[in-house]
Amino acid sequence: xxxxxxxxxxxxxxxxxxxxxxxxxxxxxxxxxxxxxxxxxxxxxxxxxxxxxxxxxxxxxxxxxxxxxxxxxxxxxxxxxxxxxxxxxxxxxxxxxxxxxxxxxxxxxxxxxxxxxxxxxxxxxxxxxxxxxxxxxxxxxxxxxxxxxxxxxxxxxxxxxxxxxxxxxxxxxxxxxxxxxxx
Numbered sequence: 001x002x003x004x005x006x007x008x009x010x011x012x013x014x015x016x017x018x019x020x021x022x023x024x025x026x027x028x029x030x031x032x033x034x035x036x037x038x039x040x041x042x043x044x045x046x047x048x049x050x051x052x053x054x055x056x057x058x059x060x061x062x063x064x065x066x067x068x069x070x071x072x073x074x075x076x077x078x079x080x081x082x083x084x085x086x087x088x089x090x091x092x093x094x095x096x097x098x099x100x101x102x103x104x105x106x107x108x109x110x111x112x113x114x115x116x117x118x119x120x121x122x123x124x125x126x127x128x129x130x131x132x133x134x135x136x137x138x139x140x141x142x143x144x145x146x147x148x149x150x151x152x153x154x155x156x157x158x159x160x161x162x163x164x165x166x167x168x169x170x171x172x173x174x175x176x177x178x179x180x181x182x183x
Contacts, residue, residue, distance in 0.1 A: 058089070108158055136153070
């Protein structure tokens with residue numbers, strides 16, 4: 001159906017007269033039908049590009065959106081499917097970073113972590129980030145470097161995200177409040 005409409009439009013662009021026979025069974029109509037495939041393809045691609053304007057519906061330009069937005073953030077979504085990558089890009093585009101604590105708490109919550117933040121009383125540039133969600137860990141091994149903590153927590157994604165969006169003058173110290181050990 002779209003090809004017929006494009007063929008009709010191409011034939012209407014031709015001048016009127018005896019030399020321009022626009023009947024459906026003529027050679028000129030066949031030529032317009034062949035050219036209609038190209039114009040139809042361009043129209044379809046234009047419709048697809050309209051959907052590419054937004055990262056949530058982008059497929060062809062998703063890599064460009066990710067490059068523009070600086071994704072993947074902290075190795076999040078490197079092996080994700082198209083739907084998940086579109087969601088990450090749309091969330092990043094909608095995100096409005098802020099310097100207040102609530103922004104960091106909401107950012108952690110969006111990745112499945114519950115955190116609380118408090119400034120140290122003797123140092124305004126250091127913030128204690130208490131991760132209240134249970135996070136798995138592994139103990140330090142003998143072959144680990146000397147600067148390795150005794151417990152290595154698997155919340156590197158959270159630490160990377162918070163460190164990425166924090167101000168340069170601020171220092172975050174992470175405390176893992178493991179509720180299983182309290183009992």
